[in-house]
Amino acid sequence: MxxxxxxxxxxxxxxxxxxxxxxxxxxxxxxxxxxxxxxxxxxxxxxxxxxxxxxxxxxxxxxxxxxxxxxxxxxxxxxxxxxxxxxxxxxxxxxxxxxxxxxxxxxxxxxxxxxxxxxxxxxxxxxxxxxxxxxxxxxxxxxxxxxxxxxxxxxxxxxxxxxxxxxxxxxxxxxxxxxxxxxxxxxxxxxxxxxxxxxxxxxxxxxxxxxxxxxxNGGGVLPPKWGLGFTQRVPTLSTAADVRKEVADFKLHHFPLDFIGLEPGWQTKSYPCSFEWEPSRFSDPAAFIKEMKDSNSIRLNLWLNPYLSPSSQHYPQLTKYAGTHTVWNGLVPDLNMPQAVNLYKSIFTKNHINPGISGYKIDEVDGYDNWLWPDVTSFPSGISAMQMRQRFGLQLQSLTASWFKEKNIRTYGLVRGSNAGASSLPYVIYDDYYNHRDFITALCNSSFIGVLWTPEVRSSPTAEEWLRRMQAVCFSPMAMLNAWSDGTKPWTYPEVEQQVTDVANLRMQLLPYIYNAFAQYHFEGKPPVRAMNLADSFYYAGEATSAALNSVTNPYPLAIKQDIKDQFLLGDDLLVAPFFAGEQKRKVILPKGNWYNFYTGAYAGNGEVIEIPATLDHIPLYVRDGAIIPMIPAMERAPRKEEVWPLELRHFGAAAGKLSLYDDDGESFDYEKGRYMHYQFSVIKDANGKWQGSVTTDNPQQLSPQYNHFTFTFMGQ
The missing domain is CATH 2.60.40.1760 (glycosyl hydrolase (family 31))
Known part of the structure; x- marks a missing residue:
């Protein structure tokens, strides 16, 4: 019982x-x-x-x-x-x-x-x-x-x-x-x-x-100015001579270029990596890096994945501080062990940072399951394989960024895996997935989670698709052209070469505006690229339900209840609405307030859905009422700290406008010590009803100004 x-x-x-x-x-x-x-x-x-x-x-x-x-x-x-x-x-x-x-x-x-x-x-x-x-x-x-x-x-x-x-x-x-x-x-x-x-x-x-x-999480990253220019990633086995020719070709076509990305062949071994220069392709890396920077104002960015090759002299040293499983036969460093971190720091500093490279493309830190270490892997720090996978890309970003910062040098690079806390890290996510529409959706989503994403441009089946991709990348956190596998160039499709060049030049003209958007990211936490749901003048779902939903007479509340994933804001005042290949027209959802056509200054609408026809010449851009858009002359590289440029201030709409424009040397971390300045621009109507612009500066440390001549243009007037 x-x-x-x-x-x-x-x-x-x-x-x-x-x-x-x-x-x-x-x-x-x-x-x-x-x-x-x-x-x-x-x-x-x-x-x-x-x-x-x-x-x-x-x-x-x-x-x-x-x-x-x-x-x-x-x-x-x-x-x-x-x-x-x-x-x-x-x-x-x-x-x-x-x-x-x-x-x-x-x-x-x-x-x-x-x-x-x-x-x-x-x-x-x-x-x-x-x-x-x-x-x-x-x-x-x-x-x-x-x-x-x-x-x-x-x-x-x-x-x-x-x-x-x-x-x-x-x-x-x-x-x-x-x-x-x-x-x-x-x-x-x-x-x-x-x-x-x-x-x-x-x-x-x-x-x-x-x-x-x-x-x-530390405030958003403030990249170097050169990082907001154009980068071209060259084919895998490119030599120093090939890179020189690439730079010369860009100059011949008057296409902007600020940094070159070297793919795996710069190393003696890759998959796994040696992190050492291949002498048959780059016989004197330091001299070559200096030549590129001094003669052409070109920076170099190095591809790597972080798994150490058995051919490396450092392999035996890392063995005690690596996981039990390899990736492509390369050791996976346990970045929670100081010994592994110090070893990688010594390798990277000696071989890359001291000779003068400007950044990294950190590949293969995300997946697939059959590529990376399995979840049964053990690491000497005691971290689980799952936790290591979720953190690994974050740690590499944080470590490499800190090694540049120790030298008071800003970097800007690419990474395949990131996670929470990455806002201040100077890396942009990329991948091999190549759906153009989905790329724009990812741009929108990146703005909610404190990461940057770029829709790279590589080969396209048609000239129109190439142009549409180029137009979108020119309004992204990094303007990346990726020729590593097929050698595609901006002028590969001559029938749209002029339009491609025009939109590239427009990005370069807008660099003061884009840099200012990143300053807002750093100092205020506002992402530079923003989903429409982050616009202050945007209706949210709760507001939309109060209006009668009608796709003909009242389309706006209906539209904003859907996923808005094919348009976005760049900074406070620019709305970007890309076209995709094959489209003859598209709808654009304008937030509350008056909006104006960027190219003509013409009124576009207020809190409504508009439909516009496709054109190859322009990517649709709209500007908020009263906005002042700062622009410089088109150039083939980003401004350097010792240079002075004229600044055009384009004012849009019928409202008075104000703009606080941030600036610093664009290369160092001296801004953290207060070495930066603000230009204050305002536009109002005088007693006769004519627009007048004014300029003041806030420059307590007397920095050398980047801009010395100001012209106000009143769009649509």
Whole structure:
């Protein structure tokens, strides 16, 4: 009898043994508008630690105080079978943005994502180059899960039995409104660990939540000016002579060029890498780097993947500080071990940075599973293989950037894998995926998660597609042409060579505006490229529902309820609406306020959907009412610090305008010591109704000005 009772007791006890344990959540204010909760037992290796963030507390204060944006009693954490289950409330009309670098969707409400560092495989499922566990709400707040584990996110998909706002129940047999995915009022995240850090960022708009996130992570990167010019990546086995010819060809065609990317062949060995120059192709690297910079104002960027070749003299030294598995037979350094970091620093400094290279293209730190180390790999620091995968690209960015900074040199490069905390790191994400439409969607999504993304240009099947891709890349964080595999040049399609050159020259003319947008990223946290959902003058879903939705008489509220993924803002005042190959026309959604055609100054619309015909000559650009767009003459390289240029100030619309234009030497970190200046421009009408422009400067340290002559142009007047 006792034996039977014991068996029954053990059977009926199982549910109680598996019952979730509620974990206390205490929110601690760590900066203005930012709160942190340490739930359970957070892990040693997380994302923000890998990025090495330095919160900009003073800049956060300028955004003003804010209340905790969520009902605390509805923020819930439970521990079950060694895993943390997080739950946050959602309102019915709330939209969710972020949750990684997605290529096909912007609003992530209603999606299930497994946030896992990987190549992007064509589906928005969480496997991507930047699986950032940060989401932004249309209600004006953001949530970061600071975990380096593979996370599963249910973004308003799981319908709970204890829902406070359950959906209406429909009968599929009789109700046409029946939906296979009923409305859910919770965001739920599964963290496969017994503890985690969570951050909440408050704001009065999605933009302000993003600003706080970026500023907490150190402020956005301020790249060197040359990094915003054009880069051409040359074929794999290019020699010094080939690079000289490439530079000469660009000059012959009067096409802008600021830095050359050398692909794997610059090394003695690659896949895995030696990190040493191949003497048959570059006999004197330091002399060649100096020649390129002094004679042509060209910088060099080196491709690498970070796996050390057995042919390297340093291989035996690294063995003790590397993982148990290799990548292409190369050692994977445990970057959580000081010995591995110091070894890589000595190799990179001696072979690359001291001779004068300007940056890196860090490849193959993202995926695929059958390429990278498997999840059964062990590392000497004790970090798990999964955590290493989520953090590895972040750590390489942070380390290499710090080695340049020690020499007071700004760098700007490319990387295949990034994650939360990357805002201040001088790298732009790229990949081999080549869908033009999806590239623009990724541009929009990058603005929510504190990373930069560029839609590179390489071979195209038609001249029109080549032009459309070129037009888009000219309004991206890096203007990258990639000829590594096929040798394509900007003038490969002569029938559109003039239009390609024109849009490239336009980017160069707009460098003061673009550089100023990056200054806003650094000092204010505003991303330079912005999804429309971050525009202050944009209607959100909650507002849209109050208007009658009608695709003919009232298309604007209807349009903004959809994913807006084919247009974006560059800085505060430029709206970019790319065309894609084969399109004869397109719709453009203009935010509230008057907008004007960039090229003519003509009025375009106000808070409405317009339709425009396709033209090869221009990428559609629209300017906010009262905006002042600073421009310099077209040139074949970015301005150098010792140069002085005339500045044209184009004013648009009928409203008075103001512009604070940031400037510094464009190369060093002296701006952190206060060595920068602001030009203050204003445009108002005088007593006779004529526009008048004025200029003042704020230059406390008496820097040599970059601009010495100012011309105001009143567009459309």
């Amino acid at each position: 006792n034996r039977t009772f014991a068996i029954l007791l053990s059977i009926f006890s199982v549910p109680f043994l598996l019952h979730a344990q509620k974990l206390p959540i205490t929110w601690t204010k760590v900066a203005t508008g930012v709160w942190k909760a340490s739930i359970g037992q957070p892990q040693k290796f997380d994302l923000l630690g890998a990025a090495g963030i330095h919160p900009q507390t003073k800049a956060l204060q300028t955004l003003g105080e804010a209340d905790f944006p969520l009902p605390k009693v509805e923020c819930i954490a439970e521990l079950q079978q060694g895993k943390v289950y997080l739950r946050f409330p959602l309102e019915k009309e709330e939209q969710l943005f972020g949750l990684g670098l997605n290529f096909q969707t912007v609003n992530q409400r209603g999606r299930i994502l497994d946030l896992h560092m990987d190549h992007y495989g064509g589906t928005d499922n969480g496997r991507t180059h930047a699986p950032v566990p940060f989401y932004v709400s249309s209600k004006g707040y953001g949530v970061l899960i600071n975990s380096a584990e593979y996370l599963t996110v249910y973004a308003g998909t799981g319908l709970r039995t204890d829902s406070k706002h359950p959906p209406k129940i429909y009968n599929r047999n009789s109700d046409k409104d029946w939906d296979a995915q009923p409305y859910s009022d919770v965001m739920e995240i599964l963290v496969p660990a017994n503890g985690v850090e969570v951050y909440v960022f408050a704001g009065n708009s999605p933009m302000q939540a993003v600003q706080r996130y970026n500023l907490f």
